[in-house]
Amino acid sequence: MSTETTPVAVVEEKKKEGLFSKKNLRVLRDPLDDTNPVTVQILGVCSALAVTVQVKPAIIMALGVTVVTAFSNLIISLIRNTIPNRIRIIVQLIVAAMLVTIVDQLLKAYMFDVSKKLSVFVGLIITNCIVMGRLEAFALAQKPWPSFLDGIGNGLGYGIILVIVAVIREVLGSGSVLGFKVVPQWLYDMGYVNNGLMMLPPAALFLIGIFIWWQRSRNRKLINAS
Amino acid sequence: MQHLINILIKTIFVENVIFAFFLGMCSFLAVSKKIKTAFGLGLAVIFVMVLTTPLNYLILRYLLFEGALGWIHPSLASVDLTFLSFILFISTIAGAVQLVEMVVEKFLPALYTSLGIFLPLITVNCSILGASLFMQEREYNFAETTAFSLGAGIGFFLAIVLLAAIRERLRYSNIPEPLQGLGIAMIVTALMGLAFLSFSGIQL
Numbered sequence: 001m002s003t004e005t006t007p008v009a010v011v012e013e014k015k016k017e018g019l020f021s022k023k024n025l026r027v028l029r030d031p032l033d034d035t036n037p038v039t040v041q042i043l044g045v046c047s048a049l050a051v052t053v054q055v056k057p058a059i060i061m062a063l064g065v066t067v068v069t070a071f072s073n074l075i076i077s078l079i080r081n082t083i084p085n086r087i088r089i090i091v092q093l094i095v096a097a098m099l100v101t102i103v104d105q106l107l108k109a110y111m112f113d114v115s116k117k118l119s120v121f122v123g124l125i126i127t128n129c130i131v132m133g134r135l136e137a138f139a140l141a142q143k144p145w146p147s148f149l150d151g152i153g154n155g156l157g158y159g160i161i162l163v164i165v166a167v168i169r170e171v172l173g174s175g176s177v178l179g180f181k182v183v184p185q186w187l188y189d190m191g192y193v194n195n196g197l198m199m200l201p202p203a204a205l206f207l208i209g210i211f212i213w214w215q216r217s218r219n220r221k222l223i224n225a226s
Numbered sequence: 227m228q229h230l231i232n233i234l235i236k237t238i239f240v241e242n243v244i245f246a247f248f249l250g251m252c253s254f255l256a257v258s259k260k261i262k263t264a265f266g267l268g269l270a271v272i273f274v275m276v277l278t279t280p281l282n283y284l285i286l287r288y289l290l291f292e293g294a295l296g297w298i299h300p301s302l303a304s305v306d307l308t309f310l311s312f313i314l315f316i317s318t319i320a321g322a323v324q325l326v327e328m329v330v331e332k333f334l335p336a337l338y339t340s341l342g343i344f345l346p347l348i349t350v351n352c353s354i355l356g357a358s359l360f361m362q363e364r365e366y367n368f369a370e371t372t373a374f375s376l377g378a379g380i381g382f383f384l385a386i387v388l389l390a391a392i393r394e395r396l397r398y399s400n401i402p403e404p405l406q407g408l409g410i411a412m413i414v415t416a417l418m419g420l421a422f423l424s425f426s427g428i429q430l
Contacts, residue, residue, distance in 0.1 A: 042408055045251040046352040089349060090320045097313040105309060120359035123312050127352045129252040201246055202419035209405075209412030216404035 028149045031157035034219070037130045038161040039212045044130035049204035050121055051162070055178050057117050058166035059159070060107070066155025068099045068125050073139040073151035080140050092135045093126065100125045130154055165207045173198030230373040237377030240426050243353045244385035245419040250353030254386055255411055264390035267348075268383030272376070274348050275357055278322045279375035282315050282358040283368055290314065315358045323349045353382050389415060 037043045044065070051061045072095050076083075083091050104122045107115040115122065125131065134154050139147040170176060172195045175183035183192070197203050243249045250271070257267050289295070290311055296303035327345045331338045338345075348354060357378045361371050392414055401410050 039408075042255055043252060045255065046248055049248040049251070089346070090317070090324075093316045093320055093349070094313060097316045101309060101312050104312070120356055120363055123315075123359045124249070124352050124356055126312060126316050127350045127355045129350065129352075132350050200420070200423065201248065202416035202423070204248075205412050205416035205419065209409050209416065212409040212412065213402070213405045216409065217402075220404070 024146055024149055027146050028153040031150070031153040032160060036157045036161065036215075037133070037154045038158055039208065039215055041133065042129075043133045044128045044158055045208070046124065046128065049165075049201065049208070051118055052166040052169055052204050053173065053199060054117075054170050055163065055166045057114055058162045060111065060114050061118060061121065062155065062159025062162045064100075064103045064107070064122060065125055065128060065130060065158055066152060068096060068103060068128075069131050069134055069155045070148050070151035071099055072096050072131055073134055073147040074144055076135050077139040077142060077144040077147035083140075088140070089132075092132060096126045096131050096135075130158055161208070161211070164211070165204055168207055169198045169203055173203070230369055233370055233373045234377040234380075235428075237374055238381045238384065239422065240428060242381040242385060242422055243356065243378045244382060244415070245422040247356065249356035250351045250382055253347060253351050254382075254389065255408065255415075258386050258390040258393055258411070261387060261390045261394060264386045268386050270345055270348055271351060271353065271382045272379030274319070274323055274326060275354055275375045275379035275382075276372070277326065278319050278354060279357045279361055279378075280368065280372050281322065282318050283361055283366070283371040285314055285318060286311060286362060287368075311362060315355060319354055319358070320349050353378065385418070388418065392418075 031037055035041060038045060051057045072092070075095050076092060079091075100123065103125070104115070107118070107122060134151060138150045142150070167177060170178075171182060175181060175188075175194050183194075237243075241247070244251070244254055253267065258264050286308075290307040292306035292308070293303050295305050295307075323346065327338075330345070357375050360378075361374060364374075366374055389411070393411060396410060396414070405413075
């Protein structure tokens with residue numbers, strides 16, 4: 001879990017609030033850019049990098065994380081008043097582990113090849129800092145519905161980074177997207193070669209580093225955020 | 227014996243948990259601003275890793291595998307509880323960390339104050355759970371698991387101390403403002419990862 005957290009969008013409690021009121025929508029939308037879990041809050045970098053060699057595992061992973069974050073946020077928020085403070089970390093871990101087990105079994109049953117490719121990283125969603133970070137920072141203090149939206153928003157924010165990095169790595173590294181060739185043959189005939197660096201683990205770090213650079217020079221108030 | 231040393235060296239250098247698998251990146255990036263704290267966290271990770279991974283191996287082998295429960299009653303011999311591994315692994319880790327925290331606080335107060343908040347944070351360090359999951363996936367035996375967990379711990383320790391040393395130096399260099407902090411740390415980690423790739427030529 002990161003010690004460098006950014007202020008969480010505060011949702012004030014109101015008696016009657018529409019399901020998609022402005023505040024709730026902001027909770028859903030902010031993590032996509034301004035409070036992006038990967039590039040701004042530095043949460044969940046662990047698995048963001050290892051599954052991005054190809055686009056397909058990245059999409060599956062993003063979906064898995066979104067489901068787990070959303071539902072663990074929901075569950076923890078529902079029982080937030082009954083959890084003793086001292087053991088809350090263990091309770092959160094158990095809830096996350098339960099959801100991840102369900103996701104893992106579903107993947108093994110219906111998408112065995114992707115499940116093999118993701119190997120241990122499905123299990124690692126449990127300790128994915130996004131899940132724990134959002135539970136600690138948001139779900140423990142907020143009502144169930146905003147928490148659920150917050151989970152979906154953060155999962156999608158994570159997913160966007162994952163898919164962007166994966167698309168760049170797959171196009172430059174193996175000349176395809178989702179397995180379809182996108183780099184035409186005549187380019188290869190002219191002497192173009194796939195970039196082997198993109199297939200190596202450090203490429204993801206370079207890309208995310210550059211992405212952070214770009215995001216912070218575009219939005220300068222993020223510079224002092226961490 | 228040589229086989230075990232090979233596993234140890236391979237997990238420290240060739241398959242470093244940070245540079246090859248990106249496990250534990252969150253605390254790796256957050257706690258690498260000073261060498262001293264990085265050193266403390268690294269030591270704590272080695273300790274918890276060596277404690278929990280073999281423990282999880284025993285749980286997996288004697289409670290969860292198909293047929294492991296046969297000693298209670300023959301009718302349980304066909305029960306396969308492997309799907310529960312996530313929940314049991316993370317409970318073991320959370321419990322072990324809590325236990326270590328209490329023991330260290332009681333008997334080694336000096337170490338406890340220097341490790342401070344890092345001990346409880348280790349529970350959610352991906353590299354600890356990752357080591358247990360790799361142990362399950364690669365089907366190590368007990369001795370191999372111990373060597374692997376020691377190697378993974380030392381690998382994390384080495385990586386975080388190295389990055390902290392570089393980041394202490396970086397404070398005096400002229401980096402574009404938007405790239406400072408997290409951005410440059412990512413790129414430095416990538417460069418270190420490339421350097422560690424050169425170990426992959428070693429035949430063990």
